[in-house]
Amino acid sequence: MSNHSLTKQSTNLGHGLKSVAIAWGVLVLIAYGCMVFYSMTPAKSAIPVGPFPEQSALAKGRGLTLITFLHPRCPCSKASVSELQELLAQSKFPSKLTAYAVLSQPRGCSSDFTQGAILDSLSSMKNVQVFIDKDDLESQRFGARTSGQTMLFDSQGKCLFSGGITAARGEVGANAGVDALRQFIASGQPAINKTPVFGCSLETTP
């Protein structure tokens, strides 16, 4: 392809425009970087709480107990729900695993607050028990502070994993948290026990 004189058509652009172009390029990169940074910046992880709280309303399972704390309206947590669903679908030992999806209902909010796509998704999942965490009591008991926080306890109540199950905010796909849980569930051998959590905060701003 010959472009004999096409490059000559750029005569109309002055230096100012070139500067604007360069500035724009920088802005794009900045924006792009901010966006990537935001999406890759995890939220607060859970406060380590030790073993499975006794006062939890959640019944500890006889095997592993998987608890995922979700804000009913967090957009990023849809990816977490999706990963949870896939995790549980791929697990071969549904009976060994008791999965809870704790749906936050902050103080002062009615039960309608929990209605939404996340609740619907959770309700459609067979092997997940949805627990409406009224006033975020369970979140506080387990120390979950970010939607998508997922914990895995063994039969003695020891926390085997606590972290997020998405690679970034709202990103569905392979991630370390799901891999760790899968490995834990499958073999009982820990890989990593902590991953960043990407999601909305479960704590109401004081």
Add this chain to the structure above:
Amino acid sequence: MNTTKINGVKLFDWTDRKSLVANSPLAEKIYKQERLSVCQQTDRMFGWLMIMQWLASILVALVVSPYTWAGRDAFIHPHIFFVTVFGSAITAFPVYLAFRHAGEPVTRFVMAVCQMLYSGMLIHLTGGRIETHFHIFGSLAFLSFYRDWRVLAVASLVTLFDHALRGIYIPESIYGVALASPWRTVEHVWWVLFEDVFLISAGYQSLSAMMNNANKQAELEVTRLRVEELVTERTGQLDASENRYRVLCETAPLGIFQTTPDGKCIYINMRFAEIFGLTYEEALRDGWSHTVPADQLDYVATAWLDAVSGDGNFDLQFRINSEKPCWVHSKASRVVAAKDGVETYVGTVEDVTEQVMAEQARLERALVQARLASIVESSNDAIVGKSIQGVISSWNPAAERLFGWTSAEMIGGTISPLLPDDKREEDAANLSRILSGEKVGEFETVRLCKDGRAIDVALVCSLMLDDQGQAIGVSAIYRDISQRKEVEKRLSEFYSTISHELRSPLTSIRGALSLIDDKIIDMGSDECYEMIGVARSSSERLVRLINDILDIKKIEAGKLELKLEKIDATTLVARAVAGMDGLARAENIQLIQDIAFSATVDVDIDRIIQVLTNLISNAIKFSSDGGCVIVGLHLQTDSDLRFSVADHGAGIPVHLQSRLFQRFQQVDSSDTRPKEGTGLGLALSKAIVEEHKGLIGVYSSPETGSTFWFDLPIVGSIAKEALIPSLGAATILLVEDDDNIAQFVRLSLLKHGYQIVRVGAISEATAILSLSRPGLILLDLNLPDGNGLDILRYLKEEFPDEAVPVIVTTGVALDKLSLAYPVVLDCFFKPFDMSLLVKSVEKVITAAPSRRILLVEDDQATRSVIARQLEAIGATCMEASNGLEALNVVDTFVPDLIVLDVGLPKLDGFEVISALQKGPFAFVPLLVYSAQELTESDRRRLSLGLTRYLDKGRISPKEFIDSVQELLGHLKVGS
């Protein structure tokens, strides 16, 4: 074009650079413009895509992640910030470039970068969902619209770097995995490059096609420009031509027009309107037909319609209405438009008034000249034109007739041949007087003809002047006054004659009365009575002369009145003969009546008798002592009766015959003439006959004498059968066409008492012979309608048992006449001796025997007297006292004549005639001798053959006998 295949797909051969070579700068320009247009369009599309993507991002963000939460507290999700703020910032620049700098290279490069970053962002937001990677391929495909591989290269590089960097550092963002193999980036980039190859190839093909189109378009443009140049050039030429023709049309001295077939004007020039006296608008709107006068309209319309329906050519000259006479000549031809076949007529109109007027003037002048020439040519006067030098320049036909010289002989010469020697001085003197300007009136002189004769002429000479009044010659008009001189001479002679004729009887009267008055002769003595007789006869002569003169005056004044009444022609002849009997006896001349036919004529009896008397008097005058005058009556045609008076005198020279019937003409008017006369008799006779619608003439020869004749119309019609004479045994049929010879023979035989029927042609002879045969045929062989032998053959064929004797007269020697017809008794060669002919005739038939007359009269005394009278003339009289007896008498014979009284006992005359009208008596002559007044109807009932009606109380015995002899002596036919 060389092609490269990749996976079986043909790609453009990169090494072939011809496809992107512009054939011309214009092609290159078009190509660049096309590429720029494509880039601009693509930039704008991307601009809108950017906007849509940005809005879609906002929408998606609002839908998917509108808030971020902290417990129950909701906050605007950062995505919203990203897409609205960062998104708009990111989108604004490319959009700005797309709409403000469309087509600029930086625009599309920015588009490429932005679009691919958008793809990367989308991939990141979806966590590397494979579906979002397709945005890259779609974006590349869209970017290929630029047909610029550099754009694709930039986009691909952005994708490469994006995949590479994120694949290394945040693989979750690009691939959705925490850990990605570098090959995955290679694999993604490979697919990008894979697509690039096809996109670039397609783009190049598109560019090639674009170049090809540009080349073609350039060629078309060049062609178009060339065509435009040609069109412009031709348009200019057409404009120039149109202007030229417009100028020609507008300035042409002819009116130019274009019309539809029905004459409506489509185009006219100003001259057209001027010629027809119209304004331009009027002519276009209303046409020109209303300027044609009504008397020309049909003429013009017919010619136009003929042209339209015919060959399309119109050529006519006609008059139009105008303040002054105006003629135009118009021509037009049919023009059919090639494009739509519309028919129009294009032509010219020319004002030809001057030419027409000039032609009319020329024609008028020519007509005047022709008339003048005609006057000269037709003039009875000789008109001779001479130059001043006396050279003859014109010589009209009258001059030729008068002088005998032709125009060719005289023109160029002088009139010297015309001048008698004693007139030369006179002519020269007159010429000099005329040339001096003196008017010379008409004068009488003498000129010579070509044959040497001197003629009396009246001459008028005048000077000929030209238009400037200069003398150019002399015209001489000669009028032949010979006749006038002759008339004057004759008048002089007439007056001399009249004087003599008047003085002679006056002298006799005076002398005779003087002798008595002077007592030289005793009163009562024989001498006295003699003198009284002399005076009386002289006075009667004087009366006749005066009457003739007065009649001449009446003729001259056209006041000759006729008292017409119907009368039998025989009566006229009888009266005339009776009136001249005394003179004839005195001159020892025999008067013979030759009544071959009679009929009723409507005449002035006295005047006709005057004519007959005059002719008989002349005949007696010019007959020698002992001669005879034959007064004849014959059927000339089926409507004319011929009266003739023949004598055996000296005859009249031919050169005098033509003047006989002129006034004051005498055969010999000298003082030594043997006979008296005024020279008015024949002129009077001619006038009288012509007044009766008749003809008069004479045929004469020194050998046979003269026969004066006149024809009068017959009253009523002639029965066809009556036209054919009936012959008897005592009749001689004379077949002779020569009137003189026939008259001579006829008279001679009549004198010997023979009955003669004369015909002049074979057809007449055979018509007569078919009904009856004569006792003898005198046959001339040289007849106008054939040879006389044809008559002999006719007789031989038709009547082989009848041998009619024939004597032949011929001028040609014939030896075999006897073989032609056995009864040719004799042959006489002309001129023959009449006495020998008579002798020959006498051998054949004798003279007519005694005639047998049937006399029907009831009065004994009258019957006796009449019988004696009849016997006195040699007739045998058979008497009958009543009608019945008369019929008994005719039972045994057919009389030659019946003398019949009408008032008869037993059967009156009407009944007798009625009985006799059938059979052989139909043509027997009849003399009705009765005291009874007979009407016309009575006369018709009382008729057989030749019939005469005599009044007993008025007819003298002599007249009776004359009538009898007349009826006995000739052919008897019905009337």
